[in-house]
Amino acid sequence: MCNINTLHNFYRHTFFLYISGMGKAKRPKLSTHEFFEKGHLHYLTHISIDNVIFGFHDNQLKVLLLEWKETHRWCLPGGFIFADEHIEEAAIRSLKSRTGLDNIYLQQFYAFGDPNRERTKHGISPPAGIKKSWLSERFITVGYYALVEFSKVVPKPDEFSESCQWWDIEKVPTLILDHNHILEKALQSLRLNLNDYPVGKDLLPQKFTMPELQRLYETILGKQLDRRNFQKKILALDILERLNERKQGGAHKAPFLYKFDQRKYEKAMKQGLKFGLQ
Amino acid sequence: MCNINTLHNFYRHTFFLYISGMGKAKRPKLSTHEFFEKGHLHYLTHISIDNVIFGFHDNQLKVLLLEWKETHRWCLPGGFIFADEHIEEAAIRSLKSRTGLDNIYLQQFYAFGDPNRERTKHGISPPAGIKKSWLSERFITVGYYALVEFSKVVPKPDEFSESCQWWDIEKVPTLILDHNHILEKALQSLRLNLNDYPVGKDLLPQKFTMPELQRLYETILGKQLDRRNFQKKILALDILERLNERKQGGAHKAPFLYKFDQRKYEKAMKQGLKFGLQ
DNA sequence: TATTATTGTGTACTACAAACACAATGATTT
DNA sequence: AAATCATTGTGTTTGTAGTACACAATAATA
Structure with missing residues (x-):
């Protein structure tokens, strides 16, 4: 029996369309509209990465956050994984585009798989004019944390965000989805890692x-x-x-x-x- | 430019079809054929879980493995995640169906995201009669390890496997895909965990x-x-x-x-x- | 009954962790 | 120029946990 419930299941129901030119050298440049409507042709659906980027300045631990346009809510910088891309590569790519830095210490720490990790359930909708998007589906996200030299970072917002800024770890506001939880888990992992790595x-x-x-x-x-x-x-x-x-x-x-x-x-x-x- | 390359991109290109009745109480029972052809209507695509189930017997650490029908190759018991299911629930469900046990110590340890994690690239194809399947796509898998009491386990193969057996950790054969690597990483995590948990x-x-x-x-x-x-x-x-x-x-x-x-x-x-x- | 492999227990030695105090320095104030 | 101040540089003592090590007791076996 088939019947409409939520957008939830949209991108798991699939017909046919092949694409090419997905080699690593050639990443497609998508417009915002294309990204929401056709991103699933290029990226893996239902899975993303989120980066917790730590820095240290003024004797304080800092984390780099993005501020969304319009809603002005804050979130961790994240990204999606190209069809032929290693998940860690995706994390590195995202990191580079936010900080301008290569060769960063990066550590996977946890995969977050709550079924409520779904934008529509948290009042986050695609831009006007787009009815359905793969981005409105439920996502499982893999968390990475990065350690960077504060002074070398030139924070760059992406096309969807108003700003990209350092926040004092003690003063981080309420973030979207479960991002506060992800940050907390990243900190725990970092603490454990202190014993094995000279951060x-x-x-x-x-x-x-x-x-x-x-x-x-x-x-x-x-x-x-x-x-x-x-x-x-x-x-x-x-x-x-x-x-x-x-x-x-x-x-x-x-x-x-x-x-x-x-x-x-x-x-x-x-x-x-x-x-x-x- | 559109053009046929691999099955790879199949399930990321999506048209439309809604389903219902996905409540937790009512998990659909799929035939093998349905599972391969329509599993993506019920499960998240591109993401799976794999369980490394540890036991201890005859003074030896053991791991529970599945043997596939026909190919007789061995693998870790794994599973897929229902659209509305917590990823950890999926791991617990898989665990229960392989061992008969509830209430098991379970620990997520790593997400494996190599782009080569694709069954078709490793000579694994769907059953005869099925040309394309969501299962032939690239998968990212989240690894969990479980600690169980050897004597309480009644190993149960699933419908695709010939047998389900304990292997001495020292004698594990070459497994499919990157499952040996996953097992190795599970062991490392278990070793680290020795300091925090009385296994x-x-x-x-x-x-x-x-x-x-x-x-x-x-x-x-x-x-x-x-x-x-x-x-x-x-x-x-x-x-x-x-x-x-x-x-x-x-x-x-x-x-x-x-x-x-x-x-x-x-x-x-x-x-x-x-x-x-x- | 003697033998054997294994269990049960305690002590000395060493290395690391924690607690702690005072002299030296460079900038600032008087 | 002298006094003050907050901070740096350094070493000793004490306690705790880890390591190395030996011998008596026991239950099954020969």
Whole structure:
């Protein structure tokens, strides 16, 4: 028995139409209208990626968010997966288009599969003139988090968004869909990952001070650490080099600058070094 | 420019057909033919789940595999997601239909998104008489691993498989698609999870001996542990109860039996206890 | 009854984590 | 120029957890 219920099932009911020219080199350029009406000819339906892009500035952990046109609601930058594209490639492509950066530390952390992940159920509709869209279907999204150097990022909104901005992790507003939940899960994963990866390598500028590195760990963990023990532990990893330079300009005593020593770092990683900070 | 290339894009090109009666209570029963030809009317396309079901028997870690009819190739038991179903529900449903068990410890560990995850690219075709199927499209799969009590499982093949059997983790054959890779990743996740969850609770029978628990950890970690230190650490968690009973029947001195104490366990979990065994 | 493989238990040593204090510095104030 | 201030740089002590290790007790077997 067939019968109308929601848009929900639209893009699972399929007739026929072949396309070509989907090689990696040649990604189609779609107009907004084409994207909503014919995006399913190019992208996988029912599945997307969302990026939680972390940065660190002014001693605060930040996350890069997009503001939608018209509704002015905020969301995580995400994207869709081309038919022949690796899901991680899609995440990298999205990341590059939002930040301008290549070669970013990227980590998949969870797939979100609630059946309510459907735009129409949350009052989000396609632009005027478009009745049905693959985008109104239920989506499962795979979350990635990225660690980027704040100062190198040039945030770029996409065609659907008003702006692209850093938000203090403590001040993130209510986001669309389950994006607050996704962000929370990303933070949890990042915290766990602290023990296996020296996140400062990606989040801090090349030269940084020990207090800066400590603030970074403190904001991610959400608690204070003992200055002396922190330094002892970090230096014991033997992946940092202390420069003969001090950070000038701040009030009070000028702290030494450090940088990650790539050779030492690789050597340490080979030995499966543990970055244990709790 | 439109042109025929592969089956690849078939189910992303969609016309129209609504269905109803997709409520959770009423799952449609499809014939094999219907499943291949019309499954996309009921399930999400391009996305699946795969379960890595771990058991423990004869001092060996085991995994439950399915053998396909005709080709006799082995694979992980998996499934598809109903349009209105939570992805985790789909994993639970699949798990129940393979093992007969409810209430299983289940953990999502990774989403596999290689564009080569396409059955036609691996010489797997739909049954005779079916030319095109949503199942021949590229799939992204979300991996879950489950921990079950070996003796309680009654393996049940599905309609497409010849048999459903336990395999010693060391002797798993070459599986279809990237299923060996998925299994490997599941094992890695399980190893990491050892530090946060007392896996013996789900993998062992209610009553078990300390040597059995130790073998479990040893097979998962792939290395020997010191008997005395192991016991000390485990007992220090204060989640086990030693019974006034010994395991009879083995050669040599009869070891004490233990069981998990649910009350102690919950108390310990609240305090965020660490199960640190390396 | 002797033998054998395995279980049950405790102690010394080492490495890492946590707590803690004071001198040195560079900018700022007086 | 001198005093003040907040912060940096550094080392010791104590406690806890991990590692290495040995011998007596036991249940089945020879």
